[in-house]
Amino acid sequence: MTTSTPDDPIIRLVDVHKRFGDLVVLDGVSMGIPRGLTTVLLGPSGTGKSVLIKHIVGLLEPDAGEVWVDDVEMGRASMKQRYAVRRRFGMMFQQGALFDNLTAGENVEFPLRYHRRMGAAERRRIAAEKLALVELPEVYDRPTSALSGGQRKRVSLARAIVLEPDVVLFDEPNSGLDPMTSGTVDALIQRMKxxxxxxxxxxxxxxVQAVTVADWIGMLSGGHLVAYGPTETFLQSDHPTVRAFLSRKLPEGT
Amino acid sequence: MTTLLAFVRFCGIVARASLSNPPPVRRIVEEAHGIGVRSLPILLVVSAFVGTNLAVQGYNAFAPLGGERLIGMFVALAGVRELAPVMVAAMVAAKAGTEMASQIAVMRIGEQIDALEVMALSPHWFLVTPRLVGILLVIPALTMISIFTLVLCSYGVAVYQLGLDGNDFIQLAAATTRPVDLLSCAAKSLVFGAIICLVSCFYGFHTRPGPAGVGQATNAAVVVSAVSCAALNYVLSEVLFG
Amino acid sequence: MIEGLAGLGRFALFGAGVAWRIVTPWWEVGETSRHVWQLVARCFLPVVAVVFPFGMVMALQGLGIFAVFGAQRMLSSLVSVAVFRELSPVLACTLVAAQGGSAFAAELGAMRIQEELDATEIMAIDSLRAHVVPRVVAALLASPVLVLVGSISGIAGGFVTAVYVKGEPEGVYWANLWALTSPVDVAGGLVKAFVFGGIIGLVACYQGYFATGGAAGVGRAVNNAVVIAVTVFVVVNYFLTTALFGAIGVG
Incomplete structure (x- = not known):
């Protein structure tokens, strides 16, 4: 067995199964995500990484198995409990998922407007602060359509951290970015951490990103978590998919 | 069938989300304003020309019987009770309904709806409730405006093109349209408004990815809501006027 | 204002380009017949579902009027005139716009956004001939068929209310059906359908063909296609009614 379990997990998945029609995406995934650390889930495209992350926030419900966030099981939780858990989460979306009819700054202010009681000036101050944190102080009044792909992701990150969450999820932070920008995003994640x-x-x-930012790394392949552990342990793994990925090749037949 | 079940479930979620939290007042005002302002111009044009045709039509039908004086009554019965509410529904479905469907579909494929969920905001409450309340606030007013325009324009045609007596027209139209009939029209329009909004938002929520998905969702929204309104109109007419 | 005029000019050029390609060879016969068939199949149920209850409503309200001077027997004459001349052309074509027109705009819009139209042109194929003309021709040909379908279902709807709901004699309904209606009315309705079909095809394809701005742009194109097509043909309808059925008062 090449998977380990952290001592103090904030999120626990227990034997999670998920299929869409005939397509089995998650085939019994169990893992614990360590509190206060950075966990990276690796895997080739189409192996259900996004599906897994959507289970954690309750956007998808497992066909079988359990998803625990501290002591709440997301599948059985009421809508109210689920929303209470989600207030502790922030998520940076693949394409940003910014609201098109708002400016960049208003997007960042958005969660504050609905979850915190505060004046407009205070909101603006906090949002500007978060935009500065992602190194985009100048885009506050820009419409989202005027942002580049990398900027959209960073605004999305600012929005994700504006409520000071316990957990921040990153959905493919590097997809669609050139290597230069990817490097800056990695550095940004590292600094935010x-x-x-x-x-x-x-x-x-x-x-490259995984090794740069991770404390723990997991590898998803064919609906299974084939290797999981602290970065050093993971890099020693002799699982063929891991080896292939580390040498940037895919094994025959996958 | 599964679509129908999914739709019923969707309506349930919307109802619960709308009642569990106070509605976002500012968004309601925005939506009501948007729906009203954007639908009004086309509604005026269509009402005007349906009115003119109604007069010509009534004239053609009744003149052979020597009943062309009854045209005011015909306009009141056919135009006010039936055509105006359905026409308003059709145009609001075509204008506001398609906009709802495509906006929400775009938000769905851009993961903006997921983003709302992750921010612990119910997307039904945030996106559907304001549109629903907004359309319910506006559509009775649009119906009244449409009725007024329609009657005015058929009066114009009856008197100036067909050379009929204007006083007859007004007396008969007024005698046929009781205040309670106008209330019934408003009631009809409320039902239509709710259907248009829920159907359009439903198709937006359940869009397939990509530009083609958005197009299909928008397409389905307008057809299904227009057909439902027209079919339901008969039932409502039987209940309210029958 | 200037922008509106420029748009109108562009639409006129587009319309002329399509019209020219319709009257000159070559035709995408296979593609065109596929679109005709698809349009009829897609719109058939919606047209029946809308015009049938409207026929019922016409009968319901019409009986109310005719009862005033005891001429309930004339009901079917009123229903048939109204259905053939006005209701069926306008309602059926509204559905053609909502179902077919919006589908045209959605398909062409998606093709524009996904650069399929550019790809067509780069393959040295005339994209108007390949993608637009078949749809416009389909709208022209399918609309009259659907209006006929609508007319029949409207008259059937009137029949159901009059005979089964209100208990009017069945024979009287059929006997008076053609009392005021002539083949001219049927033909007039079909002429209207042809014109409306052309408007729908051109407006919808224009909106889709010039869509911009990603998925949201496709949504906008669909929206505009339906709204503009319906508004334009309702206005045109008034002039067609006056021209075809000559309703100028006798004073």
Missing amino acids: EQLGVTFVVITHDI
Whole structure:
């Protein structure tokens, strides 16, 4: 067995199964995500990484199995409990998922407007602060259509951290970015990790990014978690998919 | 059939989301304003020309019987009770309904709806409730405006093109349209408004990915809501006027 | 204002381009017949579902009027005139616009956004001939068929209300059906359908063909296609009614 379990998991998946029609996406995934650390989930495209992350926030419900966030089981939780858990989450979306009819700054302010009681000036101050944190202080009044792909992701990140969440999820932070920009995003995640000290969950197919930012790494393949553990342990894994990924090749037949 | 079940479930979620939290007042005002302002111009044009045709039509039908004086009554019965509410529904479905469907579909494929969920905001509450309340606030007013325009324009045609007596027209139209009939029209329009909004938002929520998906969702929204309104109109007419 | 005029000019050029390609060879016969068939199949049920209850409503309200001077027997004459001349052309074509027109705009819009139209042109194929003309021709040909379908279902709807709901004698309904209606009315309705079909095809294809701005742009194109097509043909309808059925008062 090449998977290990952390001592103090904030999120626990127990034997999660999910299929869409005939397509089995998750075939019994169990894992614990360590509190306060950065966990990276690796895997080739189409192996259900995004599906897994959507189970954690309850956007999808497992066909079988359980998803625990501390002591709440997301599948059985009422809508109210589920929303209470989600207030502890922030998520950076693959394409940003910014609201098109708002400016970049208004997007960042958005969660504050609905979850915090505060004046407009205070909201603006906090949003500007978060935009500065992702190194985009100048885009506050820009419409989202005027942002580049990398900027959209960073605004999405600012929005994800504006409520000071316990867990930040990153859905493919590097997809669609050129290598230069990818490097800056990695550095940004690294710096945010040091400043915020919260739990990060990153899904990516970019091995360089995984090794740069991760404390723990897991590898998803064919609906299974084939290897999982602290970065050093993971890199020693002799599982063929891991080896192939580390040498940036895919094994025959997958 | 599964679509129908999914739709019923969708309506249930919307109802629960709308009642569990106070509605976002600012968004309701925005939506009501948007729906009203954007639908009004086309509604005026269509009402005007349906009115003119109604007069010509009534004239052709009744003149052989020597009943062309009854045209005011015909306009009141056919135009006010039946055509105006359905026409308003059709145009609001075509204009506001398609907009709802395509906006929400775009938000779905851009993961903006997922983003709302992750931010612990119910997308039904945030996206559907304001549109529903907005359309319910606006559509009775649109129906009244449409009725007024329609009657005015058929009066114009009856008097100036067909050379009929204007006083007859007004007396008969007024005698046929009781205040309670106008209330019934408003009631009809409320039912239609709710159907249009829920159907359009439903198709937006359940769009397939890509530009083609958005197009199909928008297409389905307008057809299904227009057909449902027209079919339901008969039932409502039987209940309210029959 | 200037923008509106420019748009109108562009639409006129587009319309002329399509019209020219319709009257000159070559035709995408296979593609065109596929679109005709698809349009009829897609719109058939919606047209019946809308015009049938409207026929019922016409009968319901019409009986109310005719009861005033005891001429309930004339009901079917009123229903048939109204259905053939006005209701069926306008309602059936509204459905053609909502179902067919919006589908045209959605398909062409998606093709524009996904650069399929550009790809067609780069393959040295005339994209108007390949993608637009078949749809416009389909709208022209399918609309009259659907209006006929609508007319029949409207008259059937009137029949159901009059005979089964209100208990009017069945024979009287059929006997008076053609009392005021002539083949001219049927033909007039079909002429209207042809014109409306052309408007729908051109407006919808224009909106889709010039869609911009991603998936949201496709949504906008669909929206505009339905709204503009319906508004334009309702206005045109008034002039057609006056021209075809000559309703100028006798004073």
